[in-house]
Structure formats: C-alpha cells, structure tokens
Amino acid sequence: MPDLIVEGLRVEFNGQAAVKDVSFTVNDGEFFTLLGPSGCGKTTTLSSIAGLEKPSGGVIRVGSEVFVDAARHRFLTPEERNLGMVFQSYALWPHMTVEANLAMPLKIRKVARAEQDARIGDALDQVGLLPYRKRYPHELSGGQQQRVALARALVYSPKVLLLDEPLSNLDAKLRDRARAWLKDLQQSVGITTIYVTHDQLEALSLSDRLAVMGEGEMLQVGTPNEIYDHPSSLAVADFIGRCSFFRAQVLENENGTLVVDLLDGKGAIRVQSDQQFARGTSVTVGVRSELLKVTPPRTDVPAISVNAIPAELKKVSYVGARYEFELMAAGQLMFAEGDRKLTDDQVWLTVPAEGVFVFAEEIPKEKLANDPVAEVVS
Numbered sequence: 001m002p003d004l005i006v007e008g009l010r011v012e013f014n015g016q017a018a019v020k021d022v023s024f025t026v027n028d029g030e031f032f033t034l035l036g037p038s039g040c041g042k043t044t045t046l047s048s049i050a051g052l053e054k055p056s057g058g059v060i061r062v063g064s065e066v067f068v069d070a071a072r073h074r075f076l077t078p079e080e081r082n083l084g085m086v087f088q089s090y091a092l093w094p095h096m097t098v099e100a101n102l103a104m105p106l107k108i109r110k111v112a113r114a115e116q117d118a119r120i121g122d123a124l125d126q127v128g129l130l131p132y133r134k135r136y137p138h139e140l141s142g143g144q145q146q147r148v149a150l151a152r153a154l155v156y157s158p159k160v161l162l163l164d165e166p167l168s169n170l171d172a173k174l175r176d177r178a179r180a181w182l183k184d185l186q187q188s189v190g191i192t193t194i195y196v197t198h199d200q201l202e203a204l205s206l207s208d209r210l211a212v213m214g215e216g217e218m219l220q221v222g223t224p225n226e227i228y229d230h231p232s233s234l235a236v237a238d239f240i241g242r243c244s245f246f247r248a249q250v251l252e253n254e255n256g257t258l259v260v261d262l263l264d265g266k267g268a269i270r271v272q273s274d275q276q277f278a279r280g281t282s283v284t285v286g287v288r289s290e291l292l293k294v295t296p297p298r299t300d301v302p303a304i305s306v307n308a309i310p311a312e313l314k315k316v317s318y319v320g321a322r323y324e325f326e327l328m329a330a331g332q333l334m335f336a337e338g339d340r341k342l343t344d345d346q347v348w349l350t351v352p353a354e355g356v357f358v359f360a361e362e363i364p365k366e367k368l369a370n371d372p373v374a375e376v377v378s
C-alpha cells in the first residue's frame with residue numbers, strides 16, 4: 001500500500017484557521033498518531049484526509065493519487081478515496097445484524113454476493129467475532145461493538161485506516177485490552193493507519209511514529225522514544241509525560257556541562273546538555289517526574305549530590321505501585337515519584353545531571369507557581 005503525504009494543509013472555519021500549514025508523511029504500513037490537546041486540530045486534519053472537510057490550502061496524496069490539491073480545486077469525494085474510518089461513536093446500524101452491518105459498504109461498492117460473504121467472514125475472523133455474525137449490536141458489549149466497527153472499516157480493503165479516538169468509549173480495563181488487540185490487528189493486516197487521540201499513553205504505546213500538534217500546528221514528529229526523550233520544545237515536554245520545570249540562568253557552559261543558577265536564590269545545579277548557551281542566558285530546565293528523587297530531611301543528601309535542593313512537600317498521592325509527590329522547589333511547583341511514603345514537610349529534591357532538557361524558552365505564565373491553578377493544587 002502507498003505512502004500518505006500531507007503538504008501545507010490549511011483548514012479554516014469562519015475565516016479562522018483550525019489547521020495551519022501542517023505537513024507530514026505516513027509510511028507504508030505505519031501506525032501514525034496525531035496527538036495533542038483538545039481543539040488543536042487533530043480531527044480536522046483526519047477529516048480532511050477522509051474528505052469530510054474541504055481544506056483551503058495544501059495537497060493530500062496517497063501514493064500517486066491526488067486526493068486534494070486546493071490550489072487546483074481538486075477534491076476527491078470520500079467514496080473515491082476508499083479509506084476505512086472508525087470514529088469515537090461506532091455508529092453501527094442498530095436494526096441490522098453484525099453481518100448486515102459489514103455487508104453495507106460492500107453493497108455500496110457493488111461487490112458480488114459470494115465475495116461479500118467471503119470478505120465478511122474474513123473481516124469478522126480478523127477481529128475474533130466470527131461466531132457473532134447473526135447478533136444485533138445491542139447484543140454485544142462495548143468492546144465487541146468496537147471490533148465490529150473496525151471489521152466494517154476493514155471489510156472493503158481500504159488503502160488507509162483512519163481512527164478517531166476509537167477506544168475512548170471503553171472503560172479503563174477494556175481500553176487496555178483493546179489497545180493491545182488493536183496493535184496486533186494493525187500489524188497482522190499491515191494497513192497504514194492514522195490514529196487520533198489526546199491520550200499520550202495510547203499514542204506512545206501504539207504508534208510507530210507520532211505527531212504532536214498544538215494550536216493547529218505540528219510541534220514535533222518522531223518515534224515515541226524520540227519524542228519522550230528528546231522533546232523539541234517546552235510545549236512538547238509538557239504535553240508528553242509529567243515534567244517539572246525550573247527557571248534558571250546559565251553560569252558556566254563547558255564540555256557539555258551547564259551550571260545553571262536557579263532563580264530563587266537556592267543555588268546552582270549542574271546538568272548535561274549538548275546545546276550551547278552563552279553565559280547569562282535565561283533558560284528553562286525540564287525534568288521528568290520519574291527522574292526527580294525526593295529524600296527525607298535526615299538524609300545527608302548534599303554529600304551525595306551537588307544537585308540537591310531543599311523542597312517543601314505539598315501533596316502525596318498513592319497510585320498503586322508508587323507514590324506521586326507535589327512539591328515546591330526553586331519557586332516552582334514540581335512533580336516527583338517514589339516507592340516510599342514521605343511524611344516530612346521539608347525534604348531534599350535531587351535533580352539528575354543527565355536526561356534533563358534545557359530550553360531557551362521562558363516557562364509560560366500559567367505554569368508558574370503563583371498562578372491560580374497551582375495555588376489550588378497546593
């Protein structure tokens with residue numbers, strides 16, 4: 001199956017751009033995810049590929065076939081594109097059996113009766129629902145209905161599969177199982193898939209590559225590891241995983257080691273960075289919560305690490321296998337994790353020298369500790 005190419009996509013609603021100059025390529029057989037907060041333009045991008053929105057700019061191609069070329073006023077209809085689609089609401093026809101639901105797209109495409117039966121059998125087998133072909137949707141669980149919706153999207157061998165938050169109606173446990181099952185199915189069918197979600201766990205676990213979107217733009221495209229370990233901006237680091245941020249100023253920059261002064265007068269920390277910053281540059285240091293270490297006040301931390309700073313423990317949450325901590329340190333609200341409960345108010349927070357991010361960007365105002373949200377949390 002061919003690659004999908006989106007170039008310079010722009011979509012406007014009432015003169016306002018919901019998608020601005022978005023470009024990406026999805027490789028043959030790849031599971032590619034559009035990830036981002038609500039309203040950032042994921043569904044609009046997917047709908048433009050499906051032919052449900054009419055872009056005002058850009059080109060969309062699958063292999064050599066041009067679906068959209070806005071400058072030339074070329075827009076194929078959804079039917080001409082032959083793409084499989086599954087949305088949040090499965091939209092099965094309630095008065096039709098499972099097999100009748102699957103037969104519908106084949107009838108529309110005028111597939112011969114004998115072939116219809118064979119294809120329906122194959123598609124139901126793929127999703128593990130062959131024995132359920134005579135049932136009606138209300139006789140199936142939510143997860144099973146979701147599988148029928150997927151079988152219906154696969155039954156006519158589409159070029160590309162488009163999935164918009166297809167697991168969001170399932171409860172947490174079922175969702176975990178459905179995620180594993182969906183990945184296996186996609187790999188066994190080998191179909192190029194574009195998946196839309198705002199759930200980062202889903203995106204990281206399912207995708208070969210993903211695109212993080214923000215306010216109608218592409219912020220970063222990469223593998224889950226690239227995006228988690230090397231976010232290109234503060235916004236991406238903040239959206240993926242849980243990150244704490246320190247405002248700092250560069251004191252020294254030698255051989256890949258930065259010494260940065262925390263701006264609340266609590267001292268300096270040393271971090272590794274392959275980026276060059278001039279002395280005096282204002283930077284933001286980002287640290288993943290799982291890398292921040294919290295230790296009780298009795299521990300002689302300064303002897304162990306130069307990167308230990310005093311912190312005030314604000315909140316402890318038990319989340320099963322571990323504890324999550326919210327702390328105030330260096331004038332900022334911080335997030336950390338640990339396997340032991342802590343009860344002291346005053347603790348040490350150790351920042352690792354490696355694996356941190358240094359951005360030449362200011363922390364957005366709403367992230368600062370004195371904003372109303374942070375105050376409510378503390």
Ligand SMILES: Nc1ncnc2c1ncn2[C@@H]1O[C@H](COP(=O)(O)OP(=O)(O)OP(=O)(O)O)[C@@H](O)[C@H]1O
Nearest residue numbers: 013014018036037038039040041042043044045198
């Ligand atoms: N038909 C429409 N008319 C006007 N504005 C729209 C329309 N559809 C979407 N928008 C606006 O375009 C922007 C992008 O919407 P879109 O649905 O693509 O976001 P999303 O990232 O998929 O969000 P969510 O995760 O909440 O589904 C939003 O600001 C939305 O309000």
